[in-house]
Every structure is written in structure tokens, then in C-alpha cells.
Amino acid sequence: MRPSPSTLLRVLYRIATTAGLRLAFFGLLALVAAWEPLSQVGRTNDFRDAHLLYAYEEAGARTVATYGQAPLWNPWTCGGQYALGSPQTRVASPTVLLSAALGAHRAEAVVLWLFLVLGMEGFYRFARQRTGSAAGALVAAPFFGLAGFTAHAWSLGWLNFAGFLLLPWLLFGTRRAAEGHLEGAALVAGGFALQLGFGSSYPVPMSALFVALEAVRTLVSQPVRRSGRWRAGVWALGATTLFTLGASMFRLWPLVETMRSAPRIMAGTPSHSLETVGRELLQFPSNADVGHFFFVPGALVLALGAVLARRRAAYPAVLAGLCLWLASGYAAKPSLFAALRLLPVFGTLRYPERFLVPAGLFLAELAALGFAALLLRSTRGRAWKWASGVACALAVAGIAVQVIGFSTLAGRVTLVPTPIAVDQPFAQTRGNRWAQGYFLPLNRGSIACGEAWPVPMSERLRGDLPQEEYLEDPGAGSARRVTWTPNRLEVDVDATRPTALLINQNWHPGWKSSVGEVVSREGLLGVTLPAGHHRVELRFLPRSGLGGTAVSALAWGGLALLAWAKRRRGGASPWPGPRAVAVAALPLVAMGAMWVGWHEPEAMPVLRNTDGSLLGTAELPANARLIHGRFERPVELVAAQVPSAPDARGIVPVVLYWQVRGKVPRSVGIWVHVAGPGERKTADHAVVGGTFFFRDAPRRALLRDAFALSAKDWEPGEWKVLVGLWYAGDDGARLKAFTDDGTPVPEDRFEVGTITVPPKPKP
8 A cells, every 4th residue: 555645744754853763864875975985994095185184184193093192293294284273184173083093094984974964964953943844854954965065075085175064053053042042152162163173174264154144144033033132142142152262262273373474375366157156066977077066956946945935035045146156256247256355264265166065055945945835735735735746756856866966976086005004213204295195104204295375394304314303513412212202202312512402393382392492493393402411302282272272171161151050040041141251251361361471483484486486585686677666556566587588498487576565455466468479478466476465465575476487389589578467356457557756657567578489490
């Protein structure tokens, strides 16, 4: 006997409302979708980024499992790196314990599975809160939880992008907090702390944007306004913000410290047409060029039913549209993404298409609304029964296609056998920035760095030393390693006269010594010592890591105190209210006291151009051509170096010397046109020397902007190099240019040199 539709709906409702059955359903879907990663546990992802990110995770896991230490310092990468201060590491997440227990390779697939289940459960709670339908939330949860980008990111080694799956938890918690529920504050604080600890450099700022919008959405909603609870909601959201900042300081403080001294610059004007955005989101990933954010189109049909919900559908529809607008980048006119990048923190975002992930969330919310609306009307007549039946069929088919799409994207990974580990003492080697996964099993540190931010690295790092600890003056005595761990070193030193012990790792102010004074020797870790025999014990105790952890512990303690007070008073507690804000602010006050009373210098990187030359210079070289070109903004093109002809390889190295004298908008970039026989070449760029926007460049310093042109395909003849400034990414207008005496320059550009391309030799 065939089950009736009402029986099927009762079963669906039973699964949706029973936590054990619901989680089992999500777990099974995640198991099928992630079968490829789970069946290949222990193998190495051979993509270059995966090597780098795996090395980070394995370093943290080894620090915990082998040495019993917190993963604060990573000696295996870039000559030694502050692990908590590196934006892409996920060693500050609880998942590092799983990596320590299973090994980083084996743990990756398990962590992926856990995040998929977490994402679907989070969406279920968020969507049920917003739609009021358990069944609608259940069937739409896989559309977001198994979105294609998570699988695509895993195939490239970008597991930290799974932090996007925490977004519905953050939105759910935001509304709960604004409605006066203390657990909402805990969800928001915990969600952001987990994202930060997991190395989610994109999900954190993007989630913060939508959390802010959700807070406003809740405060202006009719139930809150009519009940007069909006004032309490404001207090609750203020306390939640403070608790979140405090709970995140274990990771946020190290990151801010690192980014202040070594900013991560993301330039360019990425653009995506509406067709490209649509293909990325809706086209099944049948080939490697499309479908990286696959969201099953059948869910959009369900979403059409959301028009029946009217007002409830307006907000997610508008947010989905805004996400698509942002995802188009600079192709949209006006560009919402360009405006967003002008805000603090958001300037580090390079890839606008990643806004398709939250777009999928709001489209899935619409699908849940549409499904719920059709089921609600199924008792009104035969036509509605047919419509609800079609909706059920679409939901089942859509979930199946979403699972297949996820599995297809995850299957694009290139896996190779895991390198065999060799038990030997640690030492630095030259390494390879795109093959770091092979060096760590050999217990070798790679001083070839592949990071996207300027890591402070010493020029004195060596990959061929007979021993890693040595005296600066070899004739002053001897040094012998006693104990080596990532965060603690012991070295026996016999010195006949005062000298310095050098460690073949980067210096950081967090290093402390039991004897002498820790110093930087051109960025190399050193300890100045008096004459005599010394057992030198070096420990890595960074202010931001230890202090930030203490602040986070205080924040969670404050939250626990409010929960205890609420329980003791039978629900009556200082949450939400001024006292809750005061309790939430105390950890940040403690942080301020530590900031003032615990001084540490900054580890500054050596800033260089892409060709390795220093960014800053004290004076112009003798062969530089003086320009002294000025612009309507306080920037001066001081001089230029342009060779008269390409070198033997057809390369033309160009150096422009700039000086910034005041405030400059971030959008101001450099345009370089090379005009020759019948055509024009360009070398436009928005960042000086690959390091600074003009807005952030040091004032009055002489900056070398070195880059190279390839003249291999240029026609023979004379080519003029023309340089000016423009508002990159805005309307493209050029900045007005003037000579040193204030005379306007025709076409607002300066000719900085002429290149003669010789005739090509006859074959």
C-alpha cells in the first residue's frame, strides 16, 4: 500500500523535529557527499596551496602531539613564523586536537565532514527561526550546507573556507541575542572565535557584514518594535559585540599585531559579468571552468514559492540580490564591491565571487520559505496538493543533485602518497614554497616563503649550516644544542669573551631568554651573552598570544557569570542591560592594561619589490632621470629608470621613484602605457612595489616601484613609456598632472623614457 502524502509529511516533520534523526540525516548526506575525501584519508593533496596550508596544520599538530606545547611558534615555515599571527593557519581551532590525534592528512576529511553537518544543522535552526517551518528548513539545509564552494575549496587545500558554514549559526545567534537570550551571545562569540581560530580570513569579515545587517533586521522587525523590546535588544547586541571581541582576542590580537607591522595588500579590480556569476552559481560542475559555487537550480523553483510568503521573502531576496551585486566585483556600475573595499578590513578582500556563498544561504532561505508556503496550502484544494507534491519531488531531486555536484567538485583533487617521515634533528633548508608538504616530514624548515603577506624574514637565514645554533664570533667559544622544541630551546654556551648566540630562525619579540638579552641580528634570532659557561633557555612567550588567551578566558568567564546569575535568580538577571555591557567590557579593559604595561617591539618585514629590490631607498641612483611630476593629489613622480633597449631575453626593467606627501584615496593607482609602432602596451598597477597603496605608503619616503615589461612580441622601433595616475576601479579618470612649477601637463602624463626595440634577426 502506497503511503499517503500526509503520512510522508508526518515522517518529514518527525525527522525535522527530532534532533537525533535530523543529525543522522545530515550526517548521512555529508558522508555521501564527502565520500571521496573520506575514502582517501592519509594521502597528500598535491596542489601548491594545499602544500603550504597542510604544512601549517601539520606543524601545529606536531607541536601539540610530539612536544606537548601550544602551537604558538612554527619553526618549519618561512624561517620561523608566529603561528597565531598568520592569517591562514587554523592551529588556534579545537580541530588541531583532531589533527594531533589522527595526523593532519587524516583529520582533514573528518573535519570537512564535521563542518558539513554543522553547516546543515546551523542552517536548519536559522531557517526554522525565520520561516517557522521545520520541514522547509530541513529540505533546504543541504542546499546551503553542501554548497559547491566548500568542495571546490577542499580540492585546493583551502579547508579554512569551511568557516563559511558557521554563518547561519552567527545569524541565528544574533537574533536570539537581540531578543534577550543569553545563549545567542554565546553562539555569536563562539562562532566568530571558531572562524578566527580556523583561519577563515574571508568568512570572518563577510560574516561580520551580514551579522550587522541581521542585527538591524531584528531590531526593526514588527514584533520587537511593537513590544518595545528594541532598547533591551540594543543593550544585548552591544554586550554581544563586546563579548565577541573578548572571546576572539586569543587570535584577534596576534592577527592585528601582525597585520599592523606587515599588512596584507590585495589590489586589482576583479570583474565578473552577470553571465559568469550565473554559471558559477547555477551550472552543474561538468568541467573545471564552471560551477565552483554550485547551488542546484531546482532550489530556485522552490524559492519562487516564497512569493506566497510576501513580507518574509523580501529580506532574503534583497540580500541575495546584494550578494550577486557584490560578486560581480568591478564589472557592476556602480561597484558595491569597490565601495566595500574602502572600509577597514574589507580592503584585504580580493575575490568578489566569494559573496556567492552567502548568496546561496539567502537563496536557500527563500527555498525553505517557498516549500513551507506550498505545504501550508496543500489542504486548500487539489491544485495545491499537486503543487506541494511537485515541491516534495523537487526537494528530493534537488538534494540528490546537490550531493552529486558536491562530490564532483571534491573529486577534482589531485592526491599523491604521503611522504615518509624521517626522524632527524631539526634544521633549516632552502626549501620550495610550493612543496612545503615534503619538507616537514623530513623535519626540515623551508626558508622559501609562499605567503600572501610580507612575513618578517631575516636575510641571514641559511639552509646549509652545520648546526642551527652558533656563536656570532666563532673564535669566542662554542655552542651545543641540548633541547629543541618549537617553543623552547636549550643551548650550552662556553664563551671566552662577550658574544652573541645566534639561532637560525627569525627573531620575534615574543622570544625570552633565561640568560642575557634577546636581540635581532638583521632579523635573525640572537641572544647577547657575557663571558663564561651558560645554559641558555629560550622560550617563546608572545604578549599577544598569552595576553589574548587570558582576555578570551575572562570573556567566557563573564558570560558564564551572567548565565549563573540568571539561573540563580530564576531567569531574572542583568542580561540584557548596562550591567551586562559592563561585564562584557571588563576583559577588554584588562587587555588595555596589558597593552600599556607589557611592552614589546614589532617584528617589521623587509619590504621589497617583486624583483627582490628594496622598496625604500635613501637617495636616487646617478643614472635616474629626474621627472619631478606632480599631481592633483599629494603624490610626486620624482624620477625614473628606463633602459634604452630590452635585454637579451627581451625584458625591460622599469623603476619609478614616488613620494607621497599627504592623504591620498585608496583608489588612486598607477597607469603605465608604452606607445610604439601602431599599438600600445600597458602595465597598470594599483600598489607601489607590490606593497603599499598610495593611501597607506609612508609619507615623504622615497619609494622604488620596480617592475618589468616583456618586449618579446613588440614591433621593432621606438616605444615611449608614459606614466600617470588614475582612479582605478572608479570612473577611470586620470589625475591632473603638473610640472614642478605648476604648469599643467598635456594628457596628464609624463614621458619617462624611450625604448628602442631592434629588428628581429632573420631566420
